[in-house]
Amino acid sequence: MRLNQKITALVGIAALGVANLAGCSSSSNTGDPDTIDYWLWDANQVPQYQACADDFTKETGIKVKISQTAWNNLTTAMVSGTAPDVFTDHLNYFADFVNKKQIVDLQPYIDRDKLDMGQYYKGLADVWKFKDGHSYGLPKDWDTIAIIYNKKLVDEAGYSADEMNKLTWNPTDGGTYEKAIAHLSVDKNGKRGDEAGFDKDNVAVYGLALEDSGAGFSQEQFAPYFLTTGWTYTDKNPWGTKYNFSDKNYKDTIAWVRKMIEKGYMNTLETATSMGKNALESFGAGKFALVTKGDWMVSSYTALKDVEIGYAPTPIGPSGQRASLFNGLTDAITTSAENPDKAWEWVKYMGSAACQTKVASYGVVFPAVQEASDISQEAWAKEGIDTSAFTVQVEDGTTHLPPITDHYADILAKHQPVMDAILSGQQSVDALDAFNDEVNAMFK
Amino acid sequence: MSMAAAPALAEQPARAQTARKGKPTKAPKNDLKPALLFILPAAIGFLVFFIYPAIKGFYYSFTDFELLGDANWVGLENYQTMLSDELFWNALWVTLEYVVINIGVQTLVALLLAVLMQRLTTSLLVRGVLLLPYLIANVVVALVWYWMCNQLIGIINIGLEAIGVEPQAFFGSPVLSIPTIALVNVWRYVGYTALLIFAGLQTIPPQLYEAAAIDGAGEVKAFFKITLPLLRPVLAMVLVVTITGSFQIFDTVAVTTAGGPVNATRVIYYYIYDLAFNRYHFGYASTLTVALFLILALVSFFQLKLMRADQTDLD
Numbered sequence: 001m002r003l004n005q006k007i008t009a010l011v012g013i014a015a016l017g018v019a020n021l022a023g024c025s026s027s028s029n030t031g032d033p034d035t036i037d038y039w040l041w042d043a044n045q046v047p048q049y050q051a052c053a054d055d056f057t058k059e060t061g062i063k064v065k066i067s068q069t070a071w072n073n074l075t076t077a078m079v080s081g082t083a084p085d086v087f088t089d090h091l092n093y094f095a096d097f098v099n100k101k102q103i104v105d106l107q108p109y110i111d112r113d114k115l116d117m118g119q120y121y122k123g124l125a126d127v128w129k130f131k132d133g134h135s136y137g138l139p140k141d142w143d144t145i146a147i148i149y150n151k152k153l154v155d156e157a158g159y160s161a162d163e164m165n166k167l168t169w170n171p172t173d174g175g176t177y178e179k180a181i182a183h184l185s186v187d188k189n190g191k192r193g194d195e196a197g198f199d200k201d202n203v204a205v206y207g208l209a210l211e212d213s214g215a216g217f218s219q220e221q222f223a224p225y226f227l228t229t230g231w232t233y234t235d236k237n238p239w240g241t242k243y244n245f246s247d248k249n250y251k252d253t254i255a256w257v258r259k260m261i262e263k264g265y266m267n268t269l270e271t272a273t274s275m276g277k278n279a280l281e282s283f284g285a286g287k288f289a290l291v292t293k294g295d296w297m298v299s300s301y302t303a304l305k306d307v308e309i310g311y312a313p314t315p316i317g318p319s320g321q322r323a324s325l326f327n328g329l330t331d332a333i334t335t336s337a338e339n340p341d342k343a344w345e346w347v348k349y350m351g352s353a354a355c356q357t358k359v360a361s362y363g364v365v366f367p368a369v370q371e372a373s374d375i376s377q378e379a380w381a382k383e384g385i386d387t388s389a390f391t392v393q394v395e396d397g398t399t400h401l402p403p404i405t406d407h408y409a410d411i412l413a414k415h416q417p418v419m420d421a422i423l424s425g426q427q428s429v430d431a432l433d434a435f436n437d438e439v440n441a442m443f444k
Numbered sequence: 445m446s447m448a449a450a451p452a453l454a455e456q457p458a459r460a461q462t463a464r465k466g467k468p469t470k471a472p473k474n475d476l477k478p479a480l481l482f483i484l485p486a487a488i489g490f491l492v493f494f495i496y497p498a499i500k501g502f503y504y505s506f507t508d509f510e511l512l513g514d515a516n517w518v519g520l521e522n523y524q525t526m527l528s529d530e531l532f533w534n535a536l537w538v539t540l541e542y543v544v545i546n547i548g549v550q551t552l553v554a555l556l557l558a559v560l561m562q563r564l565t566t567s568l569l570v571r572g573v574l575l576l577p578y579l580i581a582n583v584v585v586a587l588v589w590y591w592m593c594n595q596l597i598g599i600i601n602i603g604l605e606a607i608g609v610e611p612q613a614f615f616g617s618p619v620l621s622i623p624t625i626a627l628v629n630v631w632r633y634v635g636y637t638a639l640l641i642f643a644g645l646q647t648i649p650p651q652l653y654e655a656a657a658i659d660g661a662g663e664v665k666a667f668f669k670i671t672l673p674l675l676r677p678v679l680a681m682v683l684v685v686t687i688t689g690s691f692q693i694f695d696t697v698a699v700t701t702a703g704g705p706v707n708a709t710r711v712i713y714y715y716i717y718d719l720a721f722n723r724y725h726f727g728y729a730s731t732l733t734v735a736l737f738l739i740l741a742l743v744s745f746f747q748l749k750l751m752r753a754d755q756t757d758l759d
C-alpha cells in the first residue's frame with residue numbers, strides 16, 4: 001500500500017511541476033508606458049529593425065523594445081492582456097483582429113499626418129484596408145516567388161541560364177517547363193525522366209520539389225501556375241464572398257501537379273511530409289533540381305554549403321505572362337497599446353524611407369517604399385545574389401494580390417485535408433466541388 | 445536472491461515492517477494542522493491551475509466563445525455539432541489507435557526491462573541509461589526522430605537502403621505515421637515506466653522467490669505465478685497514469701505531422717488545439733475537452749475497478 005501512495009504522491013508532484021511551469025510563462029510586455037513593445041517573428045530581421053529603433057530613439061526619445069516571438073504567442077498574449085503595443089501583422093489574420101477589435105484603425109493617423117501612401121509599391125497598402133476602406137497597417141516590405149535551382153544539375157542537363165529564363169507552362173502538357181523538369185529528373189540508374197526506362201519508383205533527383213499539398217493561397221507552390229491561367233481566388237478582391245476552388249483552371253493545375261508526382265518528376269506528398277514540408281535540407285543534399293520559393297528564403301538557400309544556386313523567374317503561362325503573388329508585411333498597433341500616439345510614431349517610422357533604406361541595406365527583404373528599392377538590389381548584388389528573377393514580376397506588372405476574405409483560418413483548415421487527399425491520389429480533383437460549396441456556405 | 449543484491453531498495457520493506465511493529469500511538473487530531481500546511485502549496489496550484497480552468501472550460505463548452513470575443517450561451521448546440529462531427533470521431537479513432545500501440549508495446553517492454561533489472565543487474569548505470577530518453581524534452585525527441593526518418597536524407601532510411609530495403613516515409617505515410625509516433629514515444633517513456641514497475645517489484649518479498657525455487661519453479665513460472673499477481677496494484681496505477689497521458693498525445697504530432705497527411709494523425713488533443721488557437725473556436729474546442737475528460741474519467745474508473753488497484757495480495 002505504501003508504494004501506491006508513493007506513486008500517487010509522485011504523480012501529484014509531477015502534475016504540480018507542470019502547473020508551476022505553466023504559471024511561469026512570462027510576458028515580454030514591459031508595462032512601461034514610455035517604452036514601445038514591438039514583436040516580430042522573423043529572426044532574420046531583428047538586427048535591421050534594431051538599427052531602425054536606435055535611430056528612432058535618437059530622433060524622438062521614444063524607447064523601443066524589440067522581441068522576436070512565434071506568431072502563435074500573439075493570440076495567447078492578446079487573450080491574457082500581455083500583447084505588445086506594436087507587432088508585425090499577418091495578412092491572413094488581420095481581418096480577424098479587426099473584427100475582434102484587437103488592432104487600431106490607422107486611417108485617422110494617416111489623414112492627420114497627411115501620409116503619402118503613394119510612396120509604396122502599387123497595391124501593397126490596398127490589401128490591408130478593411131471593409132470600411134480604412135487602413136490597418138503600413139507596408140514595410142514585399143515579396144514575390146521565383147525558381148531556385150541547383151546550378152550543377154541544371155548545367156549537367158544542358159540547360160543554359162537563358163533557357164531557364166524562358167520556360168513556358170500550361171496545365172495540359174506542362175510546356176517546356178515540364179520538359180525541363182522531366183529532363184532534370186534522374187533515377188537511381190542514371191536514366192533521365194524523358195528517357196525510355198526511367199524508373200519512377202526509384203528516383204535519385206526530382207526535377208521539382210513538392211513541399212506541401214498547397215492549401216490556401218499556395219503562394220510558393222501552385223500560385224505561380226494557376227495565376228497564369230486567368231483564374232482568381234475569389235469573385236472580387238479584397239472582401240470577396242465567393243471562392244473559385246471548383247473552377248476548371250484551378251482543378252486542371254492541381255491535376256497537372258498530381259500527374260507530375262505520378263510520373264516521378266516530383267516527390268510524393270508522403271515524402272514531403274517526411275521531410276518536414278521543407279525542401280531546404282534535401283535540396284542541399286542534391287535531391288531536387290528546382291524549387292519555387294519566396295525571396296525571404298534566399299538567405300537560407302544561399303547558406304547551403306554543398307550546392308551552387310541559380311535563379312530563374314517562374315514560367316510563362318497560358319495568359320502569355322508569368323505570375324506571382326505580391327505580398328508583404330505591415331505593422332499593426334494593438335488596442336491594448338498603452339500609448340497609441342507614440343506607437344503610431346514608431347509604425348510610421350518603420351513605414352518611412354529612412355527606416356526602409358536601412359532595412360534594405362541588410363539585403364534580406366525588398367522594401368515597400370519604392371525609393372529604397374535600389375539600395376536593396378545593391379545590397380543583394382554585393383552578396384553576389386541576382387534578384388532580377390524576383391523583381392521581374394514587379395517590373396512586368398505580373399503580380400497578383402492575395403485574396404482577403406473572412407473565415408480564412410477555417411477555409412485553410414478544411415482545404416488542407418482535401419488537397420492532401422488529391423495529391424496523394426486518394427481522391428480526384430472533383431473533391432474540390434464539395435469543398436468549395438462548403439466554403440461558400442460560410443459567407444451566407 | 446539475497447538482500448545484498450539490492451541493498452538500498454530491498455531493505456526498505458523490512459525496515460517498514462519493523463517500524464510498523466513498534467509504532468508509537470499518536471493522537472490523529474494533532475496531524476491535521478501540519479498536514480493542511482503541507483498540502484497548501486499543492487492545493488493552491490490545484491485550485492488555480494486545474495479546478496478553476498476546468499470549471500471555466502466547462503462553462504465555455506456551452507457557449508459560442510471565440511478566442512477574442514464575447515461568450516454567448518448556446519446550450520447544447522456544441523454537443524450536437526460534436527456528435528455529428530466526422531473529424532471528432534476520426535480523432536477519437538486515431539487517438540485510440542495511438543494509445544493501443546503506445547501502451548501495449550510500452551507496458552510489455554517496460555515489464556520485461558523491470559524484471560531484467562531486478563533479476564539480472566543491479567547496475568545504477570543501466571538504470572540511469574534506461575531513464576535517459578525521459579530526461580530529454582519531448583519536442584527535441586520528436587524532432588530528432590523526425591529528421592532521422594526523412595525519406596530522402598534521413599539516417600534511418602539511408603541505413604534501410606544499405607540493407608536493400610526501400611526507404612519509407614515513416615511520418616508521411618497514412619499507414620505508418622501513427623505507429624511511428626507511438627513508437628517514438630515508447631522509446632521516450634519506456635525507461636521511466638520500467639522504473640516505476642521496478643519499484644513495484646521491490647515490494648515483493650524475496651522469500652517468495654526462494655520458496656518457489658525450492659518447490660522447483662523456474663523463472664518463467666515464478667514470473668507468472670508470483671511476480672504478475674503481486675504486481676497487480678502497481679501495474680494498475682502505472683497503466684492509469686500512462687494511458688491517461690497517452691490519450692493526451694499532442695507535442696509529437698504538433699512538431700511533426702500537424703495532423704496530416706489528410707487526417708491520419710489528427711489526434712483529439714491536436715484537433716482541439718487547432719480549433720481553439722488556430723481557428724479561434726474556443727467554445728466548441730471546450731466541448732471536445734469536456735468529452736475527452738469524460739472518456740478519460742470512465743477509462744480510469746473501470747481500470748481501477750477491474751484491476752482492484754486499491755487492494756494488495758501481500759497483506
